[in-house]
Amino acid sequence: MAHTQKQFEEFHENIRISRSMNETLRDKRDKVLDRIKNHLKSNNLPTFRRLLQGSYQMKTGTIPLDGQEYDIDVGLRFPVEHDGNELKASEVRGWVHAAVDGHTTKVEKKRSCIRVTYSKGFHIDLVCYSVGKAHRKPTQYQLADKDTGWRPTEPADLLEYIRQALKEFKHTENNQTQTDQLRRIVRYLRRWNDFQHVTHGIKRATGLAFVLLACAKLKPVTDSDGTPNDLRALRNMVSQDANRMERISVKKPTQEYEDLFTGFSDEEMKAFKDAWNDLADALSKAEIATDLAIASGHLRKVFGDDFPVVEKEKPMESRGPAIISSSTSA
Incomplete structure (x- = not known):
């Protein structure tokens, strides 16, 4: 792998x-x-x-x-x-x-x-x-x-809900930016959605929708040596809503408790889900790939050109045994 x-x-x-x-x-x-x-x-x-x-x-x-x-x-x-x-x-x-x-x-x-x-x-x-x-x-x-006047909301409680969810990911920071796995994966999903929007016209969800999806469905994943495994964590999360008949949805945990995907029409949701299924498929293929170049190729197709290119390793050239000749001079 x-x-x-x-x-x-x-x-x-x-x-x-x-x-x-x-x-x-x-x-x-x-x-x-x-x-x-x-x-x-x-x-x-x-x-x-x-x-x-x-x-x-x-x-x-x-x-x-x-x-x-x-x-x-x-x-x-x-x-x-x-x-x-x-x-x-x-x-x-x-x-x-x-x-x-x-x-x-x-x-x-x-x-x-x-x-x-x-x-x-x-x-x-x-x-x-x-x-x-x-x-x-x-x-x-x-x-x-603008339309309805004052309406109840709880922005401070929402921020606190997210802070509590982040506590589970305190051991998953990367070395370079000290960003935890949840925040990294939210960024991956946002870029995936932006790339799909630009290339295929898929409707963009809000950043908050991806944050709350991650809070509800993402679990921290690390390897045996404690290194974060973002690919597996993201695959585990995305696969929960892949290839299902139901709409993808996530409700705000505070007033007004609305579904953040309500604004998607049935047609827009179908296109979004098709792209989500493609994401799940690419993550699964990347996880089982034994060649890093092949894995990165699967991921670049769904995330775009900002995902790093990995060149395929060239096989070592086989050479015959060296021939040592000796000569004598008169």
């Missing part, structure tokens, strides 16, 4: 967001937040507390492929008591939109956020929350929805 861990970790390094890009995203985020705070202060409006969320906070972001964008999600927690006299969600969203309008050439009012898009291929999603007292909890979050 070919050992592919080195190639998987090189693949992970190829697709993870670089430190310099993380610094750029962080700098742009901080400038936007400062702009909002200054706007609120100058207009005598309530300010907010920041809540980092999304792939940036969970460290599962990947380098986008053609036509896709880097993204960063930031929660803005406003002190709003829901006592019948509370501010409307549209008012709070309006404050934020007014603060960032004109900051770039493209600012959009999305359903669950205000999106600030930059020309260099990334955007910042600003999610407005109200945070007030609750009957049985220290705080109650509600999200400012």
Whole structure:
């Protein structure tokens, strides 16, 4: 059996967001937040507390492929008591939109956020929350929805759920980036989905969908010497939903408990599942391959060119026995 861990970790390094890009995203985020705070202060409006969320906070972001964008999600927690006299969600969203309008050439009012898009291929999603007292909890979050107004949500509890799931993977960090197996595998799945989207038009799931699939179905796998075995761990996870009649689904463990694949039509889900079955097949073939070049070939077909190429070893040339001649001179 070919050992592919080195190639998987090189693949992970190829697709993870670089430190310099993380610094750029962080700098742009901080400038936007400062702009909002200054706007609120100058207009005598309530300010907010920041809540980092999304792939940036969970460290599962990947380098986008053609036509896709880097993204960063930031929660803005406003002190709003829901006592019948509370501010409307549209008012709070309006404050934020007014603060960032004109900051770039493209600012959009999305359903669950205000999106600030930059020309260099990334955007910042600003999610407005109200945070007030609750009957049985220290705080109650509600999200400012463009269409429905305030709706209950639990972003802090969701982050805590993921933190608890990560504890099982504490012994699976790689040496180069100290990233645990769950986060690495989420990145592999995100790149698989992006590659399938670009090459075959497969609909993209959210990053959170892959995080929660991994939290629910991934188990840590290491070899006898303690080395992580990402291929086997990923195969074990993917095979659970491969070649089954049911839709792939995963529900958020907090309000609103929605299935994160609800947005897939039956046709889109069929295409997604067909690609998922191909992924399971490629992982199985790679696991039983005895030649590393063949194993990497199977994996490159589903993950794309960022998965390392392994050249096939050339057989040793056979040579006949050396002939030693001797001569005498007169």
